[in-house]
Amino acid sequence: xxxxxxxxxxxxxxxxxxxxxxxxxxxxxxxxxxxxxxxxxxxxxxxxxxxxxxxxxxxxxxxxxxxxxxxxxxxxxxxxxxxxxxxxxxxxxxxxxxxxxxxxxxxxxxxxxxxxxxxxxxxxxxxxxxxxxxxxxxxxxxxxxxxxxxxxxxxxxxxxxxxxxxxxxxxxxxxxxxxxxxxxxxxxxxxxxxxxxxxxxxxxxxxxxxxxxxxxxxxxxxxxxxxxxxxxxxxxxxxxxxxxxxxxxxxxxxxxxxxxxxxxxxxxxxxxxxxxxxxxxxxxxxxxxxxxxxxxxxxxxxxxxxxxxxxxxxxxxxxxxxxxxxxxxxxxxxxxxxxxxxxxxxxxxxxxxxx
Numbered sequence: 001x002x003x004x005x006x007x008x009x010x011x012x013x014x015x016x017x018x019x020x021x022x023x024x025x026x027x028x029x030x031x032x033x034x035x036x037x038x039x040x041x042x043x044x045x046x047x048x049x050x051x052x053x054x055x056x057x058x059x060x061x062x063x064x065x066x067x068x069x070x071x072x073x074x075x076x077x078x079x080x081x082x083x084x085x086x087x088x089x090x091x092x093x094x095x096x097x098x099x100x101x102x103x104x105x106x107x108x109x110x111x112x113x114x115x116x117x118x119x120x121x122x123x124x125x126x127x128x129x130x131x132x133x134x135x136x137x138x139x140x141x142x143x144x145x146x147x148x149x150x151x152x153x154x155x156x157x158x159x160x161x162x163x164x165x166x167x168x169x170x171x172x173x174x175x176x177x178x179x180x181x182x183x184x185x186x187x188x189x190x191x192x193x194x195x196x197x198x199x200x201x202x203x204x205x206x207x208x209x210x211x212x213x214x215x216x217x218x219x220x221x222x223x224x225x226x227x228x229x230x231x232x233x234x235x236x237x238x239x240x241x242x243x244x245x246x247x248x249x250x251x252x253x254x255x256x257x258x259x260x261x262x263x264x265x266x267x268x269x270x271x272x273x274x275x276x277x278x279x280x281x282x283x284x285x286x287x288x289x290x291x292x293x294x295x296x297x298x299x300x301x302x303x304x305x306x307x308x309x310x311x312x313x314x315x316x317x318x319x320x321x322x323x324x325x326x327x328x329x330x331x332x333x334x335x336x337x338x339x340x341x342x343x344x345x346x347x348x349x350x351x352x353x354x355x
Contacts, residue, residue: 001026004022004023004026006021006023008021008022008023009021009022010022010025012146012147012148013146013147013148013152014146014147014148014150014152018148018150020147020148025147028144028147031141032069032089032092032093033061033065033069035093036061036065036089036092036093036096036097037057037060037061037065037097038057039093039094039097039098039101039240039244040057040060040097040100040101040104040240041053042101042236042237042238042239042240043101043102043104043105043236043237043238043240043241044101044104044105044108044237045111045237045238046111046237046307046312046315046316047108047109047111047306047307047312048104048108048305048306048307049305049306049307049320050316050320050321052298052302052305055298055302056104056294056295056298056305059294059298060100060290060291060294063290063294064096064100064286064287064290064291064294065092065096067286068091068092068096068283068286068287069092071282072084072086072091072092072279072283073086073092079091079278079279079282082275082278082279083272083275084252084275084276084278084279085200085201085204085252085255085256085259085272085275085276086200086252086255086279087142087145087156087199087200087201087202087203087204087255088141088142088144088145088156088199088200088202088203089141089145089199089200090196090197090199090200090201090248090249090251090252090255091200091248091252091279091280091283093199093248094196094199094244094245094247094248094251095244095245095248095249095252095280095283095284095287096283096287097240097244097245097287098240098241098243098244098245098246098247098248099241099245099283099284099287099288099291100287100288100290100291101236101240101241101244101245102234102236102240102241102245102288103288103291103292103295104291104295105234105235105236105237105240105241106234107292107295107296107299108305108306109235109306110233110234110235111235111237111312112309112312112313114235115233121185124184124185127184127185127188128184128188130188131187131188131191131192134191134192134195135164135191135195138160138164138195138199139157139160139161141199142156142157142159142160142198142199142202142203143156143157143160143202145202145203146203152203155202155203156202156203158207158210159198159201159202159203159205159207159209159210159213160195160198160202160210162198162207162210162211162214163194163195163197163198163201163202163210163211163213163214163217164191164194164195164198164214165194165214166194166210166211166213166214166215166218167190167191167193167194167197167214167215167217167218168187168190168191168194170190170214170215170218170219171186171187171189171190171193171218171222172186172187172190174218174219174222175222178226189221189225189239189243190218190221190222192243193217193218193220193221193243193247194213194214194217194218196217196243196244196247196248196251197213197214197216197217197247197248197250197251197254198210198213198214198251199248199251200248200251200252200255201213201251201252201254201255201258201259204255204259204260205254205255205258205259205260206258206260209254209258209259209260212254212258213250213251213254213258216250216254217247217250217251220246220247220250221239221242221243221246221247224239224241224242224243224246225239225242225243228242229241229242245284249280249284252276252279252280253273253276253277253280255272255276256269256272256273256274256275256276256277257269257273259272307319307320
């Protein structure tokens with residue numbers, strides 16, 4: 001923030017370039033910076049101690065996110081200089097967090113009962129509400145990356161909605177053919193996958209290209225979530241790897257595959273595809289390698305980063321925060337939480353849950 005004041009301005013990507021308040025740009029970039037490590041949490045739900053999580057995302061932000069965002073978006077970054085397309089963060093946000101999430105999930109291990117006990121979503125209505133909030137908010141994420149109220153922002157806005165809608169329809173059709181019935185949960189997953197994939201491409205493909213991006217990510221993410229995860233046996237609670245890592249990689253690749261000069265038709269640019277592959281390959285190696293190093297050092301410094309079996313069975317709301325989302329007394333305060341925890345743990349111990 002040194003040298004930045006209320007009157008400071010920064011040029012944007014509009015044609016012709018327009019200046020926007022630099023404070024607005026700072027807050028916009030802060031949004032990217034906080035959402036990226038937060039995505040990792042979806043892969044390790046109910047497993048990591050809260051203190052360890054706070055330390056991890058703080059270190060990860062500095063050692064993984066910041067170098068990648070500089071290399072991809074910074075004017076002096078080598079991926080930026082190579083000419084890679086990443087309009088709103090396919091490599092910067094989704095690939096970096098998605099590949100890192102898989103590493104953390106593997107190093108922490110599976111949830112107790114994973115693969116044996118049913119683990120459906122806690123609340124399907126809340127899941128759909130969350131997906132809807134993401135969809136609406138993503139318009140600011142993608143169209144906002146034009147840093148202007150401009151034709152470029154309008155293109156990103158249109159492409160974001162089109163690709164995501166395509167992904168939902170395509171997922172429903174595939175699920176219908178494969179499982180016999182389409183599901184609302186599948187639609188929510190598809191929506192996020194579509195949003196992820198169009199993120200890097202939304203300012204550089206035509207609306208027809210966005211349809212192809214949305215259809216393509218459906219195949220990639222559905223295959224990863226339905227076939228790859230069970231075959232490999234990793235416990236990625238919210239399919240962060242299948243949706244964000246692989247969906248982001250597809251989107252970054254498709255950014256070159258379907259890149260257009262505005263006003264023309266779809267043009268396959270072989271040189272641009274090679275540039276995209278270089279960026280994809282680097283992030284797919286750098287992010288998980290650095291994440292492995294961070295978790296390894298933290299394990300050596302702090303011991304196990306995972307909650308105990310008792311804490312996991314009790315639930316992290318209670319064991320880590322002394323809170324309970326559902327209180328039969330209607331209060332839901334600390335006293336009620338402690339009372340509930342004591343009775344629950346006592347009953348569980350009597351039933352031999354922790355044997």
